[in-house]
Amino acid sequence: MNIAYVCVSHKPISIETTGGIETFTIYLLNALINLGHNVTLFAAKETDLTAFSPKLKFVPIFSLADLGKKESENLESKEFTLNYAFFQYAGVAKVLIEKETFDIIHYSCAQWYAPFLLSDGKTKTLTTIHVNNLRPSAISYLFNNFPNNYIANISDSSSMSFQSYPKRKTVYNGIDLEYFPYHNSPDDYYAWLGRIAPVKGLKEALQAAKIADVSLQASGPLDFMEYYNKDVKPLLDAKRKLIRPLNFREKGMFLGKAKAVLMPVNWEEPFGLVAIEAMACGTPVIAFARGGLKETVVDGKTGYLVNSVEEMAEKIKQIDKIDRKKCREHVEKNFSSQVMAEKYAEYYQEIQKIS
Template sequence: MRIAVLCHVRQPIAQPFAGGMESQCWQLAAGLQARGHDVVLFASGDSDPRFALDAVNPEAYERSFPGAEHRGVAALIAHLDKGYAAACDRIAAGGFDVVHNNSLHRFPLEPARTAMVPTVTSLHVPPYDALRWFVQASVGPTHRLTATSARQLAAWWPEGPPREASVLHNGIDPDAWPFVAQGDGSAVWCGRMTPDKAPHLAVQAARIAGVPLTLFGPIENRDYWDAAVVPLLDGDARYGGHLGGAALAIELGRASVFVFTPCWDEPFGLVAVEAMACGLPVAAFDSGAVREIIGETGAFAPAGDVAALARAIVAALDAPRAPQRERVEAAFTRDRWLDRCEALYRAALSGAAASTTGAAA
């Protein structure tokens, strides 16, 4: 198939990844390409040049409009509208069989566009007002929609999802996250340094538990980082930087427990799955889809309860490592995920064929 992978353009689709959406778009393009599909990545122009790249905008908008996300900045909205309108027009004229839409923008959802090029839209976030209506109005025979967890599918469609919407769990390449049979007694945390990811609470809980902790990830919110996290760093809590996948896998594998502290309606939790592949038991806030993804081998605490999270860290230290890897291999591999993507593409194409036949009749 000739496939357009349309991305969110806040950050580049390149290593080291800013977050799960960027990682999954990269893995999607790479995986489909490896399976013999003709893939064009519609992303910011500073994304990975190994792909056939069609730039939605010249650079990721976090560089052009730093800190403007979710603030209703008119110039950013106009910038994105212009870029996505042109990209959607190029997709329509580009001879694509299907588009996999990860953009979180309203234009690719328009029924006239999904009727022209069959579309699979993946919703990587909880529902929000600026997109909710467009998503619900976009359902049609040539459009398939996915959420990353059953929790998020129910959040987008509280009255029950249409038949065109389903759960598509994210997937990773287990070989890229090697299993390590034993850790060194330390804890690790990965993610964007923002209040909703709450690394400061991870540091506090690890300190109560008496377990050294290393933080990894991009410093997205500098004010929060300087005010809430830096004062907590010392010999037992350190920042290890923002690492690419291979280096991060090594750091994860040597630890004994992964600390996961979402303070929002977590839609999936890709970093936890990567850690589980390395064998790490997870101590986590029970928020959003966390329990659904991690499973009963995890140790959970009520969201925001630092003392309970400290107890969960201690409990996770004694958990066996093999079941974590087994869960990833059973449910969250890249091959399983790509198989589902290809099935969704075929379903969207079948919807287009049926619509054409019906119109002809």
């Protein structure tokens, strides 16, 4: 198939980028190319092409430097200017795409509704939605006015917020297993990895580790200073530490050498990429039973699903009951980038056949 893929993001597409959309793009496009498909990426000029197969075709549609200028302009707000820029650049991609013949146009961007509003009503498009729907009233409008647009949700949990939109399918995220080698013998620490923000639950992870009296190492970008100072910093001590942010290669080692990864998320996590990255390394995951984590973590087999800090502390003490090889096998079977690409290719073909 000849696939046009549009990724409009305020971050560069690089293996070192912390954003999930950017790493998703790398994993998916490389796997699609390995399956024999022709892929053209429309994205920022600053995209790191060394992260992709040399067979990838690349069309730059904007520069992050220009986007930065738009952010600094004193218009309505940063959100307004970002949204305006996303629409502008997605529109540029649309014009360029129309000059060629593609079997499918696949969009991946935080502003998931942009492809709908740019649709000409004729070209079939697929948009991967990486977030939960926060605008239920918009779904019926989009469905009634843009009938050739299809969506892919990254979990059944995320799909529930799009129930009124029938042209949807769940396609789970996948990862390149080469970046996450298996570790059979962990060190004596538990891990937490993510943005230091209330929804990611670092406070709860520290509390559970303290109750269980185990070592916890946490790493991630500091997004909310007030949250850190008020809720996180008072819980840090000699056994429970916040280490520096890790690069991509270090992340795999950090997850792989942990006894388990703690994910006490405080929202309906659409997917939770860290969970499958950890399990790929053989590391079990102890998570709050919320959102997509209920679909990636197999309770009692690849980790534990819990509902409170106290229950998480109890399961920490039982972590040696989990077979690390089963964690790796679970990801190999269900969440590799190859499996993800095969599912998307099947979806592309289904969409093509619909008259």
